[in-house]
Structures are given as structure tokens and as C-alpha cells.
Amino acid sequence: xxxxxxxxxxxxxxxxxxxxxxxxxxxxxxxxxxxxxxxxxxxxxxxxxxxxxxxxxxxxxxxxxxxxxxxxxxxxxxxxxxxxxxxxxxxxxxxxxxxxxxxxxxxxxxxxxxxxxxxxxxxxxxxxxxxxxxxxxxxxxxxxxxxxxxxxxx
Amino acid sequence: xxxxxxxxxxxxxxxxxxxxxxxxxxxxxxxxxxxxxxxxxxxxxxxxxxxxxxxxxxxxxxxxxxxxxxxxxxxxxxxxxxxxxxxxxxxxxxxxxxxxxxxxxxxxxxxxxxxxxxxxxxxxxxxxxxxxxxxxxxxxxxxxxxxxxxxxxx
Numbered sequence: 001x002x003x004x005x006x007x008x009x010x011x012x013x014x015x016x017x018x019x020x021x022x023x024x025x026x027x028x029x030x031x032x033x034x035x036x037x038x039x040x041x042x043x044x045x046x047x048x049x050x051x052x053x054x055x056x057x058x059x060x061x062x063x064x065x066x067x068x069x070x071x072x073x074x075x076x077x078x079x080x081x082x083x084x085x086x087x088x089x090x091x092x093x094x095x096x097x098x099x100x101x102x103x104x105x106x107x108x109x110x111x112x113x114x115x116x117x118x119x120x121x122x123x124x125x126x127x128x129x130x131x132x133x134x135x136x137x138x139x140x141x142x143x144x145x146x147x148x149x150x151x152x153x154x
Numbered sequence: 155x156x157x158x159x160x161x162x163x164x165x166x167x168x169x170x171x172x173x174x175x176x177x178x179x180x181x182x183x184x185x186x187x188x189x190x191x192x193x194x195x196x197x198x199x200x201x202x203x204x205x206x207x208x209x210x211x212x213x214x215x216x217x218x219x220x221x222x223x224x225x226x227x228x229x230x231x232x233x234x235x236x237x238x239x240x241x242x243x244x245x246x247x248x249x250x251x252x253x254x255x256x257x258x259x260x261x262x263x264x265x266x267x268x269x270x271x272x273x274x275x276x277x278x279x280x281x282x283x284x285x286x287x288x289x290x291x292x293x294x295x296x297x298x299x300x301x302x303x304x305x306x307x308x
């Protein structure tokens with residue numbers, strides 16, 4: 001298991017346990033250390049922008065005292081949605097590792113297809129390098145979420 | 155002057171005066187009342203996601219205690235960037251009024267072209283209705299920002 005993706009998965013598990021929102025977690029890594037972490041808190045904080053990546057970016061910037069994270073990498077348990085992808089761009093992160101992809105997310109009820117249709121990503125133009133990692137382990141948290149009958153669907 | 159765009163412009167002016175970031179402001183309106191407001195605070199808070207629209211959405215959700223703003227309208231002094239556009243989508247806002255456009259923003263140094271190339275918006279698929287309003291008044295705040303020689307460029 002990649003240790004940083006493992007930490008992102010721990011965040012995602014925490015989110016499922018707390019019923020904070022979708023089963024998604026992320027960490028920001030700088031010089032081999034985690035400088036920010038977060039999980040989806042859309043329901044827990046009534047904030048539609050509180051996706052895992054946004055929360056991790058905000059925490060890393062707060063901890064480092066800067067808004068430029070170009071020397072950092074982002075590990076996220078699921079492919080970033082267009083909002084998070086654009087936030088990654090504004091944070092100047094160019095190195096992103098993700099576990100599950102948009103189709104895995106759709107299988108558990110997070111169908112972002114409409115948004116992907118409206119804002120289709122032109123990967124050949126992108127400066128962000130996206131690498132898939134540890135999908136199976138990330139899928140386990142999706143299953144945990146699906147099995148929780150008391151989760152709030154949104 | 156449209157009163158809600160006037161309030162968005164006041165927010166943008168406040169941001170320029172405080173040197174919080176770019177000269178952009180936004181308000182969220184529900185049943186004829188402002189329920190959230192914000193301006194760009196990328197520099198002031200070291201948060202690359204702290205665009206005017208995101209801040210206004212977060213404040214409105216906090217004030218209303220819900221993450222679904224489908225009964226609200228958003229007024230912003232500049233066309234939302236792809237991050238904010240996606241955030242508007244997640245907040246389920248379908249009624250957006252903007253002042254300046256992406257080309258006006260590029261003229262004062264906020265060239266989002268790379269991001270628009272990576273995430274081009276397919277307006278024919280979008281459920282968000284975008285209406286331009288009070289461009290000239292919004293441009294005045296851009297000029298104010300340009301004239302501030304002590305502003306931090308980013």
C-alpha cells in the first residue's frame with residue numbers, strides 16, 4: 001500500500017464513520033510529509049464546496065502560510081471532479097494521484113456526468129499529471145459507505 | 155443600478171481596499187434578500203479556493219443551514235471561473251448574473267485562458283442561466299484595482 005494513499009483512505013473512512021458526506025479523502029504531501037488532509041464534509045458542514053481535495057488544499061495552505069502549492073503532491077481516493085480539478089490548478093499543484101475513477105463513483109450514486117459533460121477535461125492541454133493508484137483499496141471504502149443504511153443520500 | 159449587483163460591487167471594492175486579492179465580489183439572493191456575500195480573499199487568507207463566488211456560497215449555506223441553494227440567485231462582478239462554475243452547479247444554483255467577462259478579467263492580469271482551454275464550458279448542456287448585467291460599473295472596480303500600485307500581483 002502506498003503510505004500517502006493509505007492516509008487518504010483513512011480520511012475517507014473517517015468521513016464514512018462520521019457520516020460527513022461522500023466516502024472521499026485526500027492528503028497533500030510536501031517534501032515527504034503530509035501538510036494537509038481532508039475528507040468530504042458536504043453534509044457535516046452544509047457546504048457544497050467541502051469536497052476532500054478542497055478541504056485538504058485549504059488546510060495545507062493554512063499550515064504552510066501560502067496559496068502556492070506547486071512543490072506539493074495531492075493524493076485523493078477518487079478522481080477529482082471539475083471543481084476540485086480547477087482548485088488544484090489554482091493551487092498550482094501539478095502532481096496528483098487518485099484511486100477510484102469517476103465511473104466507480106457513479107456506481108455508488110455520485111454521478112458527476114452532467115458536470116463532466118458541461119466541463120469536459122482536455123487532458124492533452126493540462127499541466128496536471130494524473131496517476132491512478134491503489135484503486136482496490138479505495139473501492140473498499142466505497143463499499144463501506146454503500147453498506148451504511150443510515151447514510152444521507154445527496 | 156441593479157441593487158444586488160450594486161452590493162456585489164461593494165464587496166469587490168472592499169476587497170480592493172483591503173488588498174485581499176482580485177477585484178471580485180459576489181452576493182447570494184434568496185426571496186429578495188441577501189443571504190450570503192463574499193469577495194476574493196486568495197491573498198488575504200492564503201487560500202487559492204477563496205474566490206468571491208465560493209466565499210458567498212459558503213456564507214449563504216452557513217446562514218441558511220443547508221447545502222442546496224436551488225432557490226437562490228448569485229450576483230457576481232465577473233464571469234465565474236470553471237472552479238466557481240462547478241461550485242455553483244454543486245450548490246444547485248441555476249440563476250447567475252455577472253458583470254465583467256473573462257476577457258475583461260484578462261485585461262487586468264487575471265488570464266484564466268489555460269483553465270478555460272482545459273475545462274471549456276458547453277453552455278448548451280448547462281442548466282445554469284448566465285445573464286450579463288452592469289458591466290460598466292463592474293469595470294470601474296477593475297480600474298481601481300489597476301491603479302493600486304501596492305497591490306500584490308498573483
